[in-house]
Amino acid sequence: xxxxxxxxxxxxxxxxxxxxxxxxxxxxxxxxxxxxxxxxxxxxxxxxxxxxxxxxxxxxxxxxxxxxxxxxxxxxxxxxxxxxxxxxxxxxxxxxxxxxxxxxxxxxxxxxxxxxxxxxxxxxxxxxxxxxxxxxxxxxxxxxxxxxxxxxxxxxxxxxxxxxxxxxxxxxxxxxxxxxxxxxxxxxxxxxxxxxxxxxxxxxxxxxxxxxxxxxxxxxxxxxxxxxxxxxxxxxxxxxxxxxxxxxxxxxxxxxxxxxxxxxxxxxxxxxxxxxxxxxxxxxxxxxxxxxxxxxxxxxxxxxxxxxxxxxxxxxxxxxxxxxxxxxxxxxxxxxxxxxxxxxxxxxxxxxxxxxxxxxxxxxxxxxxxxxxxxxxxxxxxxxxxxxxxxxxxxxxxxxxxxxxxxxxxxxxxxxxxxxxxxx
Numbered sequence: 131x132x133x134x135x136x137x138x139x140x141x142x143x144x145x146x147x148x149x150x151x152x153x154x155x156x157x158x159x160x161x162x163x164x165x166x167x168x169x170x171x172x173x174x175x176x177x178x179x180x181x182x183x184x185x186x187x188x189x190x191x192x193x194x195x196x197x198x199x200x201x202x203x204x205x206x207x208x209x210x211x212x213x214x215x216x217x218x219x220x221x222x223x224x225x226x227x228x229x230x231x232x233x234x235x236x237x238x239x240x241x242x243x244x245x246x247x248x249x250x251x252x253x254x255x256x257x258x259x260x261x262x263x264x265x266x267x268x269x270x271x272x273x274x275x276x277x278x279x280x281x282x283x284x285x286x287x288x289x290x291x292x293x294x295x296x297x298x299x300x301x302x303x304x305x306x307x308x309x310x311x312x313x314x315x316x317x318x319x320x321x322x323x324x325x326x327x328x329x330x331x332x333x334x335x336x337x338x339x340x341x342x343x344x345x346x347x348x349x350x351x352x353x354x355x356x357x358x359x360x361x362x363x364x365x366x367x368x369x370x371x372x373x374x375x376x377x378x379x380x381x382x383x384x385x386x387x388x389x390x391x392x393x394x395x396x397x398x399x400x401x402x403x404x405x406x407x408x409x410x411x412x413x414x415x416x417x418x419x420x421x422x423x424x425x426x427x428x429x430x431x432x433x434x435x436x437x438x439x440x441x442x443x444x445x446x447x448x449x450x451x452x453x454x455x456x457x458x459x460x461x462x463x464x465x466x467x468x469x470x471x472x473x474x475x476x477x478x479x480x481x482x483x484x485x486x487x488x489x490x491x492x493x494x495x496x497x498x499x500x501x502x503x504x505x506x507x508x509x510x511x512x513x514x515x516x517x518x519x520x521x522x523x524x525x526x527x528x529x530x531x532x533x534x535x536x537x538x539x540x541x542x543x544x545x546x547x548x549x550x551x552x553x554x
Contacts, residue, residue: 355443
């Protein structure tokens with residue numbers, strides 16, 4: 131166990147037990163004699179112990195930035211600087227990761243070298259917005275660290291901070307995942323490159339996040355943690371390899387398949403036949419991915435792949451946690467025109483948010499305040515009953531007047547007489 135100049139009985143308790151502790155990492159950096167960050171980390175450990183003793187936080191904000199940017203640095207100044215002078219400044223640089231989070235080992239070593247020279251040596255991969263979090267830097271070294279990270283050969287840019295577009299994140303996607311339904315990296319890079327000004331020069335009522343997941347497994351946690359979630363999906367029938375189904379049943383037994391796969395389907399869309407083949411009621415499938423995850427060789431997404439777009443996910447703020455609301459049930463992402471349509475929709479939503487949201491309000495809360503129908507009208511999207519499978523049972527979508535709107539939609543499509551009864 132590494133030692134520091136400060137007594138840390140409370141922190142020592144966090145190192146006990148079977149699981150790795152962040153305290154051990156901090157102490158290891160603090161004990162790294164000869165490194166420029168060692169003194170900073172020693173006082174940081176001391177201040178953290180002091181916070182636990184007094185049950186108070188001692189960090190305050192301020193203004194720190196690099197030339198030409200209005201965001202990307204999280205300022206932290208210590209209110210206990212007299213007692214812990216080496217950690218009086220402990221700023222964080224938020225740095226954009228590569229789309230899909232692909233790194234070479236050489237690049238990772240270069241990033242570590244930069245942060246050992248100019249920062250604390252403490253790096254978090256990744257924050258909730260996807261940033262590489264370079265934590266712990268003095269005001270003097272912020273610009274120096276950014277210049278090296280941004281220089282030719284590395285080329286990293288700062289991410290978002292404050293009331294701005296935040297850094298985006300995309301899952302590993304089609305590079306390694308057989309469930310991928312679109313080019314996540316292309317969508318991610320195209321969107322972020324188009325809106326860099328909104329990221330580097332904060333001018334929104336509050337933060338706004340894009341996230342990209344290649345399938346409904348949502349490995350980037352987009353539906354719950356982003357204002358604009360792009361989720362891969364399909365609109366034709368799920369692919370079923372009956373030979374692989376039989377092989378799976380033979381290996382695991384009918385009881386396991388029925389108990390853990392068939393019975394676990396939330397809409398009872400699966401059935402196992404007497405000959406060990408599987409039938410899928412595709413109209414009832416809600417893309418929960420449980421059966422596909424369990425029987426990856428036997429089941430897979432359909433051929434007609436694209437994305438669903440959901441708006442308004444967030445954690446607790448003015449109102450409680452919210453999941454994204456389906457705004458575009460299906461959008462094909464194949465041609466450049468498709469990706470341009472995605473970018474245009476993102477621009478429309480951001481512009482509406484900038485002009486109509488209250489200060490410190492997420493777009494999901496704006497929709498809750500003004501009503502979903504008004505929001506859809508404002509961004510030029512027609513109401514579509516496919517936005518929600520079962521409007522009357524949805525726990526997070528207002529359904530006022532949706533019967534009438536569904537009737538209008540059916541009338542426009544020519545599939546009904548325009549009556550509420552026909553829509554139902």
